Amino acid sequence: MADIEPEDMPDGAPVARRTLLGMLGLGAVGLIAAPYLQTGWEGLLAKASQQDPTGLTGLLPNPGGFRYYSVVRSVPRKGEADYELTIDGLVDRPRTYTLADLRAFPQTRVVHDVRCTDGWRVEKVPFDGVRLSDLLDDSGVGANGKALSFSCFDGAYTESLTLEQARRADVLVALRMQDAPITHEHGGPVRLYAAPMYFYKSAKWLSGISVTDRVVPGYWEERGYDVDGWLDDTR
Ligand SMILES: Nc1nc2c(c(=O)[nH]1)N[C@H]1C(S)=C(S)[C@@H](COP(=O)(O)O)O[C@H]1N2
Numbered sequence: 655m656a657d658i659e660p661e662d663m664p665d666g667a668p669v670a671r672r673t674l675l676g677m678l679g680l681g682a683v684g685l686i687a688a689p690y691l692q693t694g695w696e697g698l699l700a701k702a703s704q705q706d707p708t709g710l711t712g713l714l715p716n717p718g719g720f721r722y723y724s725v726v727r728s729v730p731r732k733g734e735a736d737y738e739l740t741i742d743g744l745v746d747r748p749r750t751y752t753l754a755d756l757r758a759f760p761q762t763r764v765v766h767d768v769r770c771t772d773g774w775r776v777e778k779v780p781f782d783g784v785r786l787s788d789l790l791d792d793s794g795v796g797a798n799g800k801a802l803s804f805s806c807f808d809g810a811y812t813e814s815l816t817l818e819q820a821r822r823a824d825v826l827v828a829l830r831m832q833d834a835p836i837t838h839e840h841g842g843p844v845r846l847y848a849a850p851m852y853f854y855k856s857a858k859w860l861s862g863i864s865v866t867d868r869v870v871p872g873y874w875e876e877r878g879y880d881v882d883g884w885l886d887d888t889r
């Protein structure tokens with residue numbers, strides 16, 4: 655009984671998104687909420703959003719202003735022992751990085767307002783990580799490389815950036831968010847953070863970066879989102 659709710663996009667194109675309330679029903683939310691009150695509201699919201707893509711938090715108070723999104727029902731946890739990020743495609747030197755490898759790169763801090771197309775915003779969120787441009791230099795983008803295609807270990811989400819966008823100083827392969835390691839719920843241990851763009855560009859659970867000869871539209875872009883997700887104030 656997944657409800658379909660139209661969402662107003664920046665360009666006005668309606669896009670269907672499943673809502674958690676649609677899947678669980680309000681009564682079920684009440685029932686599952688109680689046990690989680692002890693561990694915290696945020697724990698419930700995160701847990702709930704692992705069982706459903708989007709939406710519940712739109713109708714519930716959410717600490718810190720974030721909502722947790724996933725287009726799949728559950729995502730494996732990865733950490734120190736099993737996390738890997740690969741860079742391949744049109745590169746001179748395909749690479750695979752562990753968390754320790756990523757930490758060994760210079761770390762950059764970017765603080766910017768986070769904004770989702772659903773309308774919520776969190777002001778001045780600090781992210782720390784490796785500049786995507788540093789990783790691209792490390793693997794050596796080939797002459798035909800024009801864009802990047804990002805994949806995620808949730809097995810479903812994808813995103814894209816042009817190389818020009820990806821090389822901006824405010825685009826990170828992020829390891830930390832709000833001065834702590836990125837939590838699983840927020841896409842840890844590693845997510846993309848494309849500060850000048852709507853948050854859908856910031857792929858969670860990042861596992862692959864492929865250099866392509868053209869822009870390959872990502873998950874939401876196939877469903878109507880603008881491939882260039884620029885925020886109004888940052889171009
Ligand atoms: N892998 C993956 N990344 C994703 C998404 C997703 O569903 N799956 N949702 C996107 C959208 S629309 C937003 S607003 C942010 C939400 O990030 P958060 O869950 O940390 O708040 O992640 C983006 N990256």
Ligand SMILES: [Mo]
Nearest residue numbers: 770771853854
């Ligand atoms: Mo979003």
